[in-house]
Amino acid sequence: MNRIFVLARKELRSAYNSPTAYAVTLFFLLFVSIWLFYVQRFLAMDSATLRPYFALFPVAFILVVPALTMRSWAEERKMGTAEILLTMPFSEWELVLGKFFASWTVLAVAIALTVFVPLTVAPLGDFDAGAIMGEYLGALLMGAAAVALGQFASSLSKNQVSAFLAGVVVLLVATLANLVASTLELPLALADFINYFSLSFHFESFAKGVVDSRDAAYFLLVAFLFLFLNARVILFRKWS
Amino acid sequence: MIEVSGLSKRYGSVQAVREVSFSVDTGQVVGLLGPNGAGKTTIMKILTCFHFPSAGDARIEGLSVSADPVAVKRLVGYLPENAPLYGDLIVDEYLTFAAEARGMDKANRAKRVAKVVGDCGLSGVRTKRIEQLSKGFRQRVGLAQAIVHDPSILILDEPTNGLDPNQILEIRELIRELGKSKTIILSTHILQEVEAVCSRVLILNEGRIAAQGTAAEIAASMKGEDAWDLVLRGRNADEIAAFLPSLRGMSSCSGIDVLSAGALSLRVAMRDEGGGSDGLDGGERIFEWAVANRLKILGMARKRISLEDIFVKLTEGEKK
Numbered sequence: 244m245n246r247i248f249v250l251a252r253k254e255l256r257s258a259y260n261s262p263t264a265y266a267v268t269l270f271f272l273l274f275v276s277i278w279l280f281y282v283q284r285f286l287a288m289d290s291a292t293l294r295p296y297f298a299l300f301p302v303a304f305i306l307v308v309p310a311l312t313m314r315s316w317a318e319e320r321k322m323g324t325a326e327i328l329l330t331m332p333f334s335e336w337e338l339v340l341g342k343f344f345a346s347w348t349v350l351a352v353a354i355a356l357t358v359f360v361p362l363t364v365a366p367l368g369d370f371d372a373g374a375i376m377g378e379y380l381g382a383l384l385m386g387a388a389a390v391a392l393g394q395f396a397s398s399l400s401k402n403q404v405s406a407f408l409a410g411v412v413v414l415l416v417a418t419l420a421n422l423v424a425s426t427l428e429l430p431l432a433l434a435d436f437i438n439y440f441s442l443s444f445h446f447e448s449f450a451k452g453v454v455d456s457r458d459a460a461y462f463l464l465v466a467f468l469f470l471f472l473n474a475r476v477i478l479f480r481k482w483s
Numbered sequence: 484m485i486e487v488s489g490l491s492k493r494y495g496s497v498q499a500v501r502e503v504s505f506s507v508d509t510g511q512v513v514g515l516l517g518p519n520g521a522g523k524t525t526i527m528k529i530l531t532c533f534h535f536p537s538a539g540d541a542r543i544e545g546l547s548v549s550a551d552p553v554a555v556k557r558l559v560g561y562l563p564e565n566a567p568l569y570g571d572l573i574v575d576e577y578l579t580f581a582a583e584a585r586g587m588d589k590a591n592r593a594k595r596v597a598k599v600v601g602d603c604g605l606s607g608v609r610t611k612r613i614e615q616l617s618k619g620f621r622q623r624v625g626l627a628q629a630i631v632h633d634p635s636i637l638i639l640d641e642p643t644n645g646l647d648p649n650q651i652l653e654i655r656e657l658i659r660e661l662g663k664s665k666t667i668i669l670s671t672h673i674l675q676e677v678e679a680v681c682s683r684v685l686i687l688n689e690g691r692i693a694a695q696g697t698a699a700e701i702a703a704s705m706k707g708e709d710a711w712d713l714v715l716r717g718r719n720a721d722e723i724a725a726f727l728p729s730l731r732g733m734s735s736c737s738g739i740d741v742l743s744a745g746a747l748s749l750r751v752a753m754r755d756e757g758g759g760s761d762g763l764d765g766g767e768r769i770f771e772w773a774v775a776n777r778l779k780i781l782g783m784a785r786k787r788i789s790l791e792d793i794f795v796k797l798t799e800g801e802k803k
Contacts, residue, residue, distance in 0.1 A: 256576055261571045323563060327568075
């Protein structure tokens with residue numbers, strides 16, 4: 244546990260010593276705010292719910308999360324630092340979790356900074372604080388799943404650019420799969436099946452402020468699965 | 484103590500290391516020598532648990548690299564080839580991370596970091612970002628992170644690569660100093676380096692050990708070959724060359740170079756027959772042969788067999 248923390252701290256130092264983390268955070272904040280106030284015209288909607296705001300998060304994550312995770316393994320491989328990291332006394336799980344918690348923390352900081360929007364609009368209407376908490380919890384959980392996916396994409400890539408693109412494609416598919424089910428006329432069973440794999444489908448209840456333990460479990464399961472695969476990839480490379 | 488037995492490693496269709504076995508006792512500094520692609524780096528990657536062996540095993544202080552990698556990694560300090568580093572960290576941050584990751588407690592950590600910063604001559608750059616450092620400093624940061632946790636085993640892949648002559652001497656001095664208490668394996672292209680710091684040499688070629696021992700032992704095992712550089716004058720160069728086969732005990736000749744119409748320089752290798760039938764050594768035989776053929780010896784020098792010669796001979800010999 245201590246070693247996971249040691250690695251996560253080093254990764255965070257690296258992230259905040261370079262401009263990438265700041266740029267991505269800023270991009271995220273501008274994207275969701277501009278979209279809310281200028282494209283969706285939130286104030287003109289005249290309803291005291293932040294559902295449209297949080298509904299944007301899955302879309303923003305498609306670009307933001309791969310930008311945060313693209314470096315994690317691809318850069319280690321390209322610069323040769325993997326040779327340093329993998330010869331330090333970490334187990335594969337410690338490495339994967341250390342990197343995961345670092346990227347997730349950067350994302351969590353960006354998500355936490357959006358709190359200024361609810362704080363600003365709160366006096367304008369009768370917002371439900373509980374719902375907003377649920378929405379934030381959902382954003383963090385979905386963020387965990389997305390970070391695990393992005394980090395896995397990075398572990399398969401040789402450089403940051405392909406890691407970013409692979410992450411975007413994977414998240415795009417995983418996020419928007421439910422659009423297929425809602426636009427096409429599909430048999431119910433097939434639609435349910437496709438929806439099940441969609442991150443944004445599982446975020447719908449959270450966006451309303453409803454905490455459904457099944458959705459929470461889904462995000463945690465996805466995160467666990469891809470971190471597990473990531474650890475396997477790291478181990479597999481030692482044999483090849 | 485490092486014990487390697489029957490170690491093989493295959494990358495796809497490339498057999499990088501073939502059934503290599505050797506052992507290194509505590510306090511020895513062993514040099515791995517070999518042409519590019521001989522398997523030096525692969526052996527180091529296996530000893531540091533970066534790659535698993537395809538067959539065979541290596542034990543570090545009795546712990547197997549394939550069965551117990553995390554424990555092995557705790558004992559080993561590793562400087563990879565070209566000293567890869569985290570460019571966006573500050574030197575101090577990086578060394579502290581390296582110490583923490585290898586499980587040093589907080590009290591010792593600051594002391595050790597300060598010590599290796601001093602030992603590796605990094606005092607002036609402690610607060611700089613690694614990507615701003617010159618190649619020489621990077622190499623030293625790489626060495627500093629490898630020794631920060633005071634490992635009993637040190638594995639250095641081309642530690643003096645990219646350094647200027649003064650820095651090379653400093654680093655060699657440091658390695659010699661470290662070698663008094665640690666087991667060190669280092670690889671290098673520079674043959675003097677092996678003679679300067681290593682107590683033992685392993686010469687690798689095409690994934691196999693071509694020779695091992697001290698430089699003197701290897702030279703002795705190749706005895707029976709004595710090289711002489713000659714400059715001869717006769718009536719013409721062709722005639723001298725025609726006489727060569729009649730030189731008794733000659734095993735090969737090379738580097739024939741016509742200096743002028745009647746003068747020739749060449750190198751001959753003589754089998755040392757240990758005062759055989761005629762009781763003459765190689766030099767005497769060359770003399771007798773020259774006199775018998777009415778050749779004048781303008782120059783004659785015995786070549787001491789250097790590590791360089793051994794290296795060239797072993798690695799070329801395998802190719803034929």
